[in-house]
Amino acid sequence: MKNTNITLLMGGIIAIVLGTMAFFPQWFTDQDPNTQQERIQVEEKEVEGEMVKIYHRPPHSPNPNAWMGTDGVGRDLWTRLVYGTHTTLKAVILVVFFRFLVAIPVGILAGMKVSFFSRGLRLFNTVFTTIPSLIFSFIVLNIEYIRNLPLNQAMPIFVVVLTIVGWPKLARQIEDRTERIMGEDFIEGEIALGKHQGQILKENLLPHLTPSMISWGFIEMGLVLFLLAQLSILGIFIGPSQGAMIIDGAPQWFTAVNAEWSNLLSRAPIDIRAGHYWLVLFPSLFFFVGITGFNLVGEGLKEEFEKRESRIVSWIQQGIHQLSPLLYVKQIGKFKKYRVPIVIKTTAVLVIIGFIIYPGAQSLYTFDANRSRDHMESLIDQEEGPDGVQKYIIEKMEAADLLRPMEDSYYFSSEGQGHGETLIGIIPGENWERITDPDAKGEKESLVIIGTRYDGIYQEEGTVSPTRATGAANGLTLIETLQNSSEPLEQTLMFVFWDGKGAEVNIEEPNRYMRTPVIPHSRVNYTYLDLGYIPKETQRSLQVSLYTSKAQQIQFQQLMYDLQNTLDRNQFRYHLTMNLRGSGAIAGLSLSSMFSIGVGEEYYSFMDNESLDPDSIHYEFLEKQGQFILDMITMTDHFR
């Protein structure tokens, strides 16, 4: 015990606890970080001899249900901090890794007096000393586009920016240390023995540098956390925000979607002023503990490396040595002697290879893109023009036996049956009876609305726009696939073919639906999936947008994860944003929906003139759009 490195032990314990929290947050809390607690809390209090009820709205101060209190929209602070550990530590580790990746070669070469690198390093250092890293990072990361990016796309940008501002300082440290090592007597001896620079680097310099770099690595992690805490006060954090307290369609303030440490401090000046001390205290304490932990590990390792005979140092050296592929090959040659390490290493290699090549879950149903193309060609080849399009869609809905929600009709409004109407058909799920039961009480049922536009295919000037038919074509194929699915769906699906009357943005019809919905809002919570237009062949990626005004009310963490997985599984280039993009209906329906996903483009100018040739459409994206929606509906928990 006397020789125990207490500093390292304390730092190690903190680092292990944080690591466990990052990978197994459910061990620390049984709540979802996005689930809103009871919004209004009632407190009974005696005032002037009378018992009165006091109603509190979020943020709630620490109480038995939320021992660290809740945030401004009522989400449990402890749960958000626990779940946020993963994102925060991931960012920190990535930044430190990339800083080292740049700093090691530059620092070593500068330390070995390669003038190009030493001059370059000095220049970078001067620039980033003159413009403080906090200000530089703030200027770049405050760009609205970056602030709206989803977490997985914002993370690389944060990593790049924080790497740029931090690597020169680290490289200077490495340069200094290299210079000192290169000035040692034993290096002169090695030179006298005839070793060239490369050999000295490999056999002398790197082994002497590695311990220091491991120690600096942890200290650097503390510094990155420190910078993240500073940036958060300026309102900069990783991941997008969402509107909160929406009044008259306008959010009164914004709150972060993803759980992450720094976003909890983004309103710190306001929270302190309002007396919500817990919203600042606990996240800052997490930062403090994290920074202290990494600094302790760094210092502890430094102490350890100074010892002549340190067990930890020999473990590290052994560990690094064991990772050598050359050693593995040599060990295989002497299998009997090195049975155990060979088995362990081979298993590890196989697990890694398996992880890389494992295809993941396969789609339950295949989206038939050819069928979609047939629909599209039929839609653009109607002798009766727009009326023919409408008849075609109704014919297909009838063929698929979709329920007619409006007085036994697919027309949204009974008054205006005929041309110029939005069409609605329903595939009932297992909850359909509960939805239609007028006496049903209790929680609202779930409904999925899949919407697309079918208007404007036939232009006034006599031209036909195939792009405008893509959403409807995919909608019809989805109806056919889902209606014939072997497994019954839990949730009811409502297919809406919006008639935007050829306008650029379709607002009137969605607004009409919002005022007089087919199924009253009081009975269902709905999710809106929008099939936007398929872009032209030359476009490199497909637009995907996600928007929610109620992230705090649903299992949003899981939903984001499912969305990302489904997109990645379908292997296409997409551009995901956290705002409203799609047929235009998405804007109208998003404020009351649980959330809205748009896949495809909104109106763009080319579709009515340059993209009139059906061959100019990006058919791969046509297929991917349909398959993505199909997978979301049939494979993710939120929809099934």
Added chain:
Amino acid sequence: MRREVQREIVKRGLKKLIFLLLLITLLVLITSVPVNFNLDYYDGDFQINTTWQEIRDNMGENLLLLYSGRIFRVPLDNRSMGTLLGVSALRSFSVFFFGLLLGLLWGIPKGILDRKKAHKKGTFKTLQKILPFSLPEILVVLGIQMLGAYLYRNQWSPIPHAGYSSWLNTIYPILAISVLPGAYIAKTTAEAIQEMAKEPYIRVARGKGCSPYRLFRVHYFRGILLEILGAFPTILVMMFSSLVIIERMFYFPGLTYYLVEFYTNSMGNVHRAGIGFTLFIVALGVFYFMIFQIAEFLKSWALPTREKL
């Protein structure tokens, strides 16, 4: 003074001046991108919400405004940019200067006391060294603000915990900003004394019975000062970052407070905010450059003195 020395001074001065002008120009060029700059993904490609022509025009206008001095007369909210800059720079400078002074005042004695425990190796000592550097400013500010608010509301203290109406408002920001540099100065002082204690001249002085006070006054003090001056660039960078946070948290409208306000487009129209942003970032750059040069000068002044020892 010999002619070569004079020539060397002029040469160095000119070099510094050219560097400063280049730095100012670089800052103007960078900050001429409109403050509401954004990009969007549309029609399958990234598009920016401004044009290169607009950015080039901004660069030209800002350079002209700055080097002609007209930038100080650009109006903003019934004031000129120059007035706003003067008032805010004075506030920031007060916090910065007195914060540094306070940091020195408690950092050096703490370093000397820490040195006494140099022979002791223990967890407490390591923690004492690490903890001040692990404290995020936000936690320090929260502590000071909560205490300040408590004292002020109970009328136990006349110092308001936020705002900028009187000189009393600068006290808490000064306290908050002095924590990190103070800790760094204490660490530098302790390490400097430990290093110097190994020097033969110190051993001889102690062997001859030199009192600790005399030892400190004659030998240690200059060495400490030199080390602290050497650490100044690091301390300054630390303090600049802290200043941004502290001014924001205390609603103390100094240079960095307005800088953030301009950039987040909370003040005036976009064009004026852009000009303000350029002016304030140049002012910060010049401020930093000047302080850095003063530190360099003091270091070069102290160095020969040490060589005489």
